[in-house]
Amino acid sequence: MAIKVHGHPLSPAVKRVVACLEEKSIPYEFVLIDLSIESRAITQYIAHAYADKGTPLISNDPKKMAIVSIWTEVESQRFDGSASKLSFEIVVKPILGMTTDEGVVDHHQATLAQILDVYESRLSQSKYLGGDEFSLADLHHIPIINNLFGTKIKALFEARPHVSAWCNDILGRPAWQKVQASMKL
Known part of the structure; x- marks a missing residue:
């Protein structure tokens, strides 16, 4: 069914x-x-x-699951706020015939860059955010990253080698x- x-x-x-x-x-x-x-x-x-x-x-190992949970929270509480606003301004507004607010884009681009610096550090230690296995922590990022990869914001991801490799991996699943x-x- x-x-x-x-x-x-x-x-x-x-x-x-x-x-x-x-x-x-x-x-x-x-x-x-x-x-x-x-x-x-x-x-x-x-x-x-x-x-x-x-x-x-998800993992049956409590320690691994705790790490996955941390990164799912980081995605929802830190990453998504800026990334979703960027996606709305750069992707959705033009589709709806609305004007992109470049001030909003600049602000959230700077915030996302800081967040991606944290991701770069994490991904230099493991293949995925939650560890060496793909998890919900990674999956939750895919739709917004996919939207942003069609825009100038892609450069923020590509400027960080571990983040770039991770993005290419998860978007290629x-x-x-x-x-x-x-x-x-």
């Missing part, structure tokens, strides 16, 4: 959920609507409820490629 995913293909939150389902090899049906959902809670549920399927996105192919407008 397929899980129904309600949302819009432009939504990073919806893409986050679909990427998790693809990683877990869970069949789903996409239902187009325009609403906001709490994708992080949904991905947590999927990762736990279907722990025995597809890519392991087969599950994400399926999401991209299935959710085109």
Whole structure:
């Protein structure tokens, strides 16, 4: 039985959920609507409820899971704030015929650069944010990074070799490629 995913293909939150389902090899049906959902809670549920399927996105080891949890919090509390605002200003506003606020872009670009410096340090010690295995901590970043890679903001990621390698790895995952192919407008 397929899980129904309600949302819009432009939504990073919806893409986050679909990427998790693809990683877990869970069949789903996409239902187009325009609403906001709490994708992080949904991905947590999927990762736990279907722990025995597809890519392991969580760990049974409490110490490893604590590290993954830290980085999922960093993504939601630090990274997403600036990255989502940049995505809205540079990607979404032009699609909607709105004018990009360059002051907002400059501010959040500087903030994101600081956050990516922390990521560069972490990724110099491990392949992924949560350790040596791909996890929800990495998955949660994919939709927004993908949006930003089509903009001038990509240079912030590419300027940091470990961050750049990590981005190329997570954006190249087969599950994400399926999401991209299935959710085109």
